[in-house]
Amino acid sequence: MGLWWVVAVTTAPSSPAPAEPAPAASADRAEQPGKIVLGPAARGRAVIVSEAGEVVAHVTLVPGRTTTVGVPAGHYRIESEGRRVAEVEVGAGETIDLARPPVLAAPLPPPRVDSVSSSVSSSVSSSVSSSPVPATTRPRSLAKANNWKRVVAPLLSAVLPGGGQVVTARPGRGMAFFAGTVGMTLGAARLWLSGDPTEGATRGDEGASQAQEAVRLGGFIALSGAAALMYVGQILDAYGGAVGKVGDGVVPHKNHVVAFELQRSATVGLAPSQPQYGQLPDYSLAVMGQVAPRVTVGASDLSIKREPDRGGVLVQGGLRSMYRFYARRRLWLSAGGGLVVQGTSARRQVAAVDPADIANAPDEGHFGAFGYAAFDTRIFVLDRWALFVVPRVSLPFTARRFGRDRTVPALATTFELALGGAVHF
Amino acid sequence: MRRATSVAACAALSISACVLGFRGKAAFTADHDLSGVEEVEITLPDTPIDILGCTAVEDDPEACPELLSYRGVWSSLGGTSNKAESNAAEPTVQLVREGGLAALSTVVPLSIAGLVDLEMGTMTMPGDRDVQVYGGVGDVSVDGMLSTVTVVVDVGDVEVRGANDGLAVNTEHGNILVFTGGHADLRTQWGSVDVEQLGGARDLFVETENGDITVTLTDDADVSFTIRAPGTIRIDTPQVTAVTDGSFERTLGTGSVSIELTTDAGGVVVRGS
Numbered sequence: 001m002g003l004w005w006v007v008a009v010t011t012a013p014s015s016p017a018p019a020e021p022a023p024a025a026s027a028d029r030a031e032q033p034g035k036i037v038l039g040p041a042a043r044g045r046a047v048i049v050s051e052a053g054e055v056v057a058h059v060t061l062v063p064g065r066t067t068t069v070g071v072p073a074g075h076y077r078i079e080s081e082g083r084r085v086a087e088v089e090v091g092a093g094e095t096i097d098l099a100r101p102p103v104l105a106a107p108l109p110p111p112r113v114d115s116v117s118s119s120v121s122s123s124v125s126s127s128v129s130s131s132p133v134p135a136t137t138r139p140r141s142l143a144k145a146n147n148w149k150r151v152v153a154p155l156l157s158a159v160l161p162g163g164g165q166v167v168t169a170r171p172g173r174g175m176a177f178f179a180g181t182v183g184m185t186l187g188a189a190r191l192w193l194s195g196d197p198t199e200g201a202t203r204g205d206e207g208a209s210q211a212q213e214a215v216r217l218g219g220f221i222a223l224s225g226a227a228a229l230m231y232v233g234q235i236l237d238a239y240g241g242a243v244g245k246v247g248d249g250v251v252p253h254k255n256h257v258v259a260f261e262l263q264r265s266a267t268v269g270l271a272p273s274q275p276q277y278g279q280l281p282d283y284s285l286a287v288m289g290q291v292a293p294r295v296t297v298g299a300s301d302l303s304i305k306r307e308p309d310r311g312g313v314l315v316q317g318g319l320r321s322m323y324r325f326y327a328r329r330r331l332w333l334s335a336g337g338g339l340v341v342q343g344t345s346a347r348r349q350v351a352a353v354d355p356a357d358i359a360n361a362p363d364e365g366h367f368g369a370f371g372y373a374a375f376d377t378r379i380f381v382l383d384r385w386a387l388f389v390v391p392r393v394s395l396p397f398t399a400r401r402f403g404r405d406r407t408v409p410a411l412a413t414t415f416e417l418a419l420g421g422a423v424h425f
Numbered sequence: 426m427r428r429a430t431s432v433a434a435c436a437a438l439s440i441s442a443c444v445l446g447f448r449g450k451a452a453f454t455a456d457h458d459l460s461g462v463e464e465v466e467i468t469l470p471d472t473p474i475d476i477l478g479c480t481a482v483e484d485d486p487e488a489c490p491e492l493l494s495y496r497g498v499w500s501s502l503g504g505t506s507n508k509a510e511s512n513a514a515e516p517t518v519q520l521v522r523e524g525g526l527a528a529l530s531t532v533v534p535l536s537i538a539g540l541v542d543l544e545m546g547t548m549t550m551p552g553d554r555d556v557q558v559y560g561g562v563g564d565v566s567v568d569g570m571l572s573t574v575t576v577v578v579d580v581g582d583v584e585v586r587g588a589n590d591g592l593a594v595n596t597e598h599g600n601i602l603v604f605t606g607g608h609a610d611l612r613t614q615w616g617s618v619d620v621e622q623l624g625g626a627r628d629l630f631v632e633t634e635n636g637d638i639t640v641t642l643t644d645d646a647d648v649s650f651t652i653r654a655p656g657t658i659r660i661d662t663p664q665v666t667a668v669t670d671g672s673f674e675r676t677l678g679t680g681s682v683s684i685e686l687t688t689d690a691g692g693v694v695v696r697g698s
Binding site: 197198200201202203214218267268269270271272273280307310312344346348349350351352353354364365366396399401405406407408409410411412413414415 | 443444445446448466471473475500501502503504505508509512519520521522523526527528529530531532533534535536537538539540541542544562563564580581582598599
């Protein structure tokens with residue numbers, strides 16, 4: 001972020017105070033600054049965002065007062081409470097008067113400029129007015145002109161990581177996302193393919209060293225998870241860029257009622273013999289309700305897994321409670337824990353000559369349960385959308401099954417790394 | 426310093442992903458009566474499998490008893506060392522019989538599925554029984570079984586000596602080495618195939634998706650060759666000498682013995698013994 005410059009914040013009767021000329025930054029677009037006039041009927045908080053997605057000013061508006069923001073010529077978006085209320089094109093020396101956005105409804109204290117920050121130079125002033133200020137030029141909404149970016153940018157990022165950022169005029173960010181996503185995906189693939197599929201096949205073969213195998217699988221878990229997070233994150237970021245929701249423009253939805261979460265927790269587990277380690281992934285859903293400020297409780301670790309070798313199925317679900325002890329800007333930190341139960345029903349193994357007897361063997365069941373403590377680090381990419389990393393330590397009270405005959409024994413302390421995404425409503 | 430070390434250790438542990446547990450083992454041996462049994466079907470989980478066929482000696486019944494004998498070890502995991510040991514003792518290897526057919530397989534309760542692993546030792550049985558082997562990950566070696574042999578395995582090299590009444594091998598990932606006097610059908614998706622025919626010429630079908638094929642023939646008098654390979658094809662038998670690539674087809678004599686060799690990535694060598 002560049003240097004922000006406040007020329008004046010004044011309170012005066014009648015017509016808007018003249019804006020001071022902006023300095024010569026962005027000289028290519030604004031030899032002479034333009035003005036955006038907010039009010040006098042508008043109320044609430046408003047954010048002015050440049051075409052490049054940079055927040056030019058945070059402004060608090062009060063009825064009966066006008067606020068004038070001097071800006072270089074260019075395209076700007078005015079948002080309030082996370083919603084776009086207008087888009088304007090400000091020409092050099094032009095004044096755009098925005099008439100009372102209806103969403104700015106709550107009565108607020110006297111007008112003030114909360115923050116003014118941008119690489120784009122701007123000036124702000126406010127005044128009291130009993131009548132609408134005559135506009136010197138026409139207000140013009142260009143929402144339609146940029147609507148296509150809201151759709152195209154995330155779609156393009158989904159196909160080509162970083163592509164959406166290029167569309168929203170942030171090529172450097174796009175290149176970084178592309179390099180990061182592709183690099184980590186290739187790294188994860190390299191680690192996965194470096195495993196020897198024949199390990200354990202030959203009698204007496206010691207296979208790869210334990211440390212080597214554990215590091216390989218741990219690295220795969222971390223890299224593949226990070227690649228997935230970056231992939232999803234850059235799609236959301238592309239949308240954010242298209243609607244001007246980037247950086248400090250993102251306001252986490254603290255007062256959400258419910259959050260839906262999708263996560264993959266994974267660990268490197270011991271195997272009974274060669275190979276001596278295996279990856280134990282657990283994909284699950286959670287529905288978390290905010291029952292009190294900072295406190296969430298909900299159904300978690302919901303999943304259904306197959307046991308193909310035994311023709312069975314595993315159903316899992318649990319209860320989780322978290323307390324959010326830190327929330328600054330886009331970062332939330334929470335701690336808590338949960339209890340998970342799981343039930344498996346699968347065909348009993350029997351010894352028989354006739355394959356039909358094996359296929360028609362009766363089912364057997366297995367009940368499992370484990371508890372865990374977790375530390376949730378959550379970063380909001382959009383107002384409602386967040387990505388999270390959750391290290392957690394769990395203790396299985398019985399054998400814990402991951403499906404496909406992958407199991408952690410009872411009482412085996414397990415350190416897991418969960419990564420995922422959440423949407424808050 | 427100590428505090429910093431503790432904090433670093435806790436931080437490393439908290440972001441690592443691992444399971445803390447214990448290992449256990451339980452050894453076992455078994456002898457199953459095979460009198461009256463003509464065919465033995467062996468289905469085992471991931472483990473190397475070695476089968477040794479013995480030949481009966483007229484005056485010495487002890488030399489080759491009518492038994493299927495083996496030993497092995499169950500390896501296991503547990504949250505405690507005692508639990509690991511008890512888990513290792515739970516699974517079983519069972520043989521059931523029905524008429525002239527016997528089936529050997531494992532029974533692992535669902536409660537410990539994924540917590541135990543079998544390492545089977547060498548199995549011995551009379552060499553005149555037909556044998557079918559089905560495995561997961563593990564090399565398979567069958568030596569001295571003179572009747573029909575079938576081997577199907579997911580991952581692992583397969584080596585067969587014998588199978589004079591016929592041989593079928595299918596492995597997804599592994600090399601195949603065969604010395605046989607019988608007809609043979611050998612397939613691998615990823616690996617080379619090396620076959621040496623013993624006695625007279627027999628039908629031979631070999632297919633690999635990625636590997637070389639080497640065949641040694643004792644007789645090429647009435648052989649029909651059908652060979653396809655992107656690499657070099659070399660034929661050096663008493664009646665044929667050729668070097669080519671792509672494909673090779675030739676019928677010698679009556680052509681009553683089919684030699685069909687196909688590799689999707691590799692070369693083929695056929696030679697006389």
